[in-house]
Amino acid sequence: MPRPANPEVRTRLLSAGRDVVLERGFNGCGVQDITAAAEVPKGSFYNYFDSKESFAGEILEGYWLSIEARHGPLLYDARARPLARVAKFFRALSEDHRRHDFTLGCLIGNLSLELSNGSAETRQVLSALLRRWEAALGACLREAQERGDLAAGEDPDMLAAILVEAFEGAVMRGKVEQSGAALARFETEVLPRLLR
Amino acid sequence: MPRPANPEVRTRLLSAGRDVVLERGFNGCGVQDITAAAEVPKGSFYNYFDSKESFAGEILEGYWLSIEARHGPLLYDARARPLARVAKFFRALSEDHRRHDFTLGCLIGNLSLELSNGSAETRQVLSALLRRWEAALGACLREAQERGDLAAGEDPDMLAAILVEAFEGAVMRGKVEQSGAALARFETEVLPRLLR
Numbered sequence: 001m002p003r004p005a006n007p008e009v010r011t012r013l014l015s016a017g018r019d020v021v022l023e024r025g026f027n028g029c030g031v032q033d034i035t036a037a038a039e040v041p042k043g044s045f046y047n048y049f050d051s052k053e054s055f056a057g058e059i060l061e062g063y064w065l066s067i068e069a070r071h072g073p074l075l076y077d078a079r080a081r082p083l084a085r086v087a088k089f090f091r092a093l094s095e096d097h098r099r100h101d102f103t104l105g106c107l108i109g110n111l112s113l114e115l116s117n118g119s120a121e122t123r124q125v126l127s128a129l130l131r132r133w134e135a136a137l138g139a140c141l142r143e144a145q146e147r148g149d150l151a152a153g154e155d156p157d158m159l160a161a162i163l164v165e166a167f168e169g170a171v172m173r174g175k176v177e178q179s180g181a182a183l184a185r186f187e188t189e190v191l192p193r194l195l196r
Numbered sequence: 197m198p199r200p201a202n203p204e205v206r207t208r209l210l211s212a213g214r215d216v217v218l219e220r221g222f223n224g225c226g227v228q229d230i231t232a233a234a235e236v237p238k239g240s241f242y243n244y245f246d247s248k249e250s251f252a253g254e255i256l257e258g259y260w261l262s263i264e265a266r267h268g269p270l271l272y273d274a275r276a277r278p279l280a281r282v283a284k285f286f287r288a289l290s291e292d293h294r295r296h297d298f299t300l301g302c303l304i305g306n307l308s309l310e311l312s313n314g315s316a317e318t319r320q321v322l323s324a325l326l327r328r329w330e331a332a333l334g335a336c337l338r339e340a341q342e343r344g345d346l347a348a349g350e351d352p353d354m355l356a357a358i359l360v361e362a363f364e365g366a367v368m369r370g371k372v373e374q375s376g377a378a379l380a381r382f383e384t385e386v387l388p389r390l391l392r
Contacts, residue, residue: 023313024313024314025221025310025311025313025314026223027221027222027224028310105312105313113301113306113371114223114309115221116299116301116371116372117219117220117221117300118220118224127372130372158381158385165362165365165366165381166358166365167365168369169361169362169366172309172365173326173357173360173361173364175313176308176312176319177323185358189354189358190358190361193392
């Protein structure tokens with residue numbers, strides 16, 4: 001099918017649609033809710049996306065790219081020691097959640113639980129994003145190890161994985177309680193215990 | 197509205213409906229899917245439940261009661277030391293997930309992310325269940341502390357909370373990867389680090 005090239009409409013669909021999916025869940029909203037939020041005709045959705053699932057993949061990519069663009073530099077800031085950078089990165093993520101009173105959850109986590117049993121396509125996107133997140137953390141932890149801030153016997157990639165998993169669990173709890181308590185516990189209790 | 201008292205139909209709706217919601221998500225299935233799975237007429241659903249949300253609350257309660265009934269005794273088994281009981285309890289939960297190839301996730305976690313932003317009723321049920329889970333773990337951790345197996349300065353309730361949160365994050369990851377790797381990491385890496 002020939003597709004009209006209007007990148008502005010596409011961007012609006014992705015931006016407004018991401019907010020709608022974050023607020024209501026993927027199955028809690030329809031294509032019509034997404035096009036209405038983007039203020040474009042309903043029929044135009046399928047000019048830009050093959051399916052609602054492929055749309056999910058794209059908003060997930062965009063969600064992670066936005067995090068990388070805004071907070072990624074914290075992980076590479078040579079003015080701070082690597083373990084402090086990791087802590088600052090998670091602190092920045094927590095601040096994002098605070099801005100929405102902890103009610104939205106993480107789009108990656110939300111769709112991990114809502115879609116990964118039903119959509120192989122989304123599951124692959126989620127898996128790849130989690131691996132990118134872990135690779136960024138793992139690089140920082142490896143540097144910490146080279147500097148002697150992390151024990152030589154530790155596996156940076158394994159540590160990165162358990163950090164991400166524990167953080168996602170804390171975001172989930174924050175969403176249930178609509179409170180920052182679980183994320184505060186992650187920062188003050190979980191992070192130091194997992195990395196000591 | 198007078199309600200026909202057929203506890204057998206009610207039980208079937210709860211049991212079959214729980215499986216449907218676990219497999220497809222709450223918004224990924226309709227009342228008709230639930231009544232079809234229970235093999236009862238669609239109209240009968242509202243004879244037993246005020247709303248789909250109140251049904252969600254009941255299947256969550258049932259989900260947790262089933263875990264308590266099957267695995268709760270592990271937490272009170274005086275033949276094992278308290279920290280070993282905690283490990284066995286999480287191991288039993290992981291085995292439940294293994295039986296479904298890690299594809300379903302935990303109903304509590306799934307609905308925490310899918311519904312807690314939209315349904316205050318479900319959010320309260322989820323919060324109460326998480327607190328019950330933590331209370332059971334906290335009692336065990338307190339006993340460990342009394343026996344000297346856990347440092348005197350530790351807060352058993354805080355530890356119970358971070359265990360539950362980290363476990364839920366590992367279950368989420370397991371669902372994405374359809375693999376037991378994250379739960380294995382929880383058992384061998386996270387649990388000992390959080391409790392040492």
